[in-house]
Amino acid sequence: MNTHILPLSQDLFDLDLTLSCGQIFGWKKTGDMWSGVHKGSIVSLIQNDEGIVYSGISESALFRFLGLHDDMKKIHSSIEEHISAYRNGPDNFFSTQYELSKRLRILRQDPWECLVSFICSANSNVRTIGKRINLILDRHGTSCGKGKCKFPDPCVLASCSEQELRDCLAGYRAPYLIKTAKYISTHPDFLPSIAEMSYLDAKRALMVLSGVGPKVADCVLLFAFERLEAVPIDIRIRSIIEHQYAPIIKFQKTGRYSYDDLSLFCQEYFGPYAGYAQQFLFATRDF
DNA sequence: CGCCAGGAACCTC
DNA sequence: GAGGTTCATGGC
Numbered sequence A: 001m002n003t004h005i006l007p008l009s010q011d012l013f014d015l016d017l018t019l020s021c022g023q024i025f026g027w028k029k030t031g032d033m034w035s036g037v038h039k040g041s042i043v044s045l046i047q048n049d050e051g052i053v054y055s056g057i058s059e060s061a062l063f064r065f066l067g068l069h070d071d072m073k074k075i076h077s078s079i080e081e082h083i084s085a086y087r088n089g090p091d092n093f094f095s096t097q098y099e100l101s102k103r104l105r106i107l108r109q110d111p112w113e114c115l116v117s118f119i120c121s122a123n124s125n126v127r128t129i130g131k132r133i134n135l136i137l138d139r140h141g142t143s144c145g146k147g148k149c150k151f152p153d154p155c156v157l158a159s160c161s162e163q164e165l166r167d168c169l170a171g172y173r174a175p176y177l178i179k180t181a182k183y184i185s186t187h188p189d190f191l192p193s194i195a196e197m198s199y200l201d202a203k204r205a206l207m208v209l210s211g212v213g214p215k216v217a218d219c220v221l222l223f224a225f226e227r228l229e230a231v232p233i234d235i236r237i238r239s240i241i242e243h244q245y246a247p248i249i250k251f252q253k254t255g256r257y258s259y260d261d262l263s264l265f266c267q268e269y270f271g272p273y274a275g276y277a278q279q280f281l282f283a284t285r286d287f
Numbered sequence B: 001c002g003c004c005a006g007g008a009a010c011c012t013c
Numbered sequence C: 001g002a003g004g005t006t007c008a009t010g011g012c
Helices: A015-020 A059-065 A072-087 A092-101 A111-119 A126-140 A154-158 A162-166 A171-186 A190-194 A199-206 A214-224 A235-248 A259-270 A274-282
Strands: A004-007 A028-030 A033-038 A041-047 A051-055 A142-145 A148-150
Touching: A004 A059, A015 A028, A015 A033, A015 A041, A033 A148, A041 A142, A051 A059, A072 A092, A072 A259, A072 A274, A092 A274, A111 A126, A111 A171, A111 A190, A111 A214, A126 A154, A126 A162, A154 A171, A162 A171, A171 A190, A190 A199, A199 A214, A214 A259, A214 A274, A235 A259, A235 A274, A259 A274
Parallel strands: none
Antiparallel strands: A004 A051, A028 A033, A033 A041, A041 A051, A142 A148
């Protein structure tokens, strides 16, 4: 396999962090090499001092997949400006977290695989989700050779039995997966049409799917549809907001903050790249 | 053992 | 609509 190199400073990008921070689950690291399947071909990635050594993918496709076209200087200054305008002062907490995770990028994943991944994410941790997705991949994907599989198409999952998916550790999420797979396989235009919608319309549309609530919809919009304004609120982000930002939240709450309260707060507080800000906060932990 | 995890469906009121 | 309950499972 031909290998190429994409020159890139390690100061600007962290492949390990990007692939292990809970955005994507089907990639594996052996030694210093990451491998996965992208658009049906086996891709290998190694980051070293020179940049990214890659094979199985074109430079332009790699650029897009890794989000390397994102202007991080612009994104960071936009986030800082919105923070500063909202609170009329610096946010030392965010700045500290940002320094730890600023070299991650938001991936541009396959929407179907991303959708399945986050339906599987409900009420479990990143490591368990990875196991689950890799079982689905290995048992129901189509072989690409070298022991690697392409993620199963919607029609393949649609024809799985509930027990087969439970055997992949899907648990009570198994029927959600089958219902959604049936819908997507019989409505092939559904996911492509999401890309054409406004953020709110797209979120509403995704939430029609079984197993997809506001959190899963936001993850899919952020990680697969490059809606960088989407802010998934998981238990960790909720905790951060309630501890760090509750005193400055400008709108009134009744009782506990709702999902939309917190997601909307982040969009106001961090601005149009709030999804990136959210991921910088989320990624500063051990996975 | 008990508690938690990138939640959503379902039921009550 | 808001609030509680249930749903599996691995990891610690």
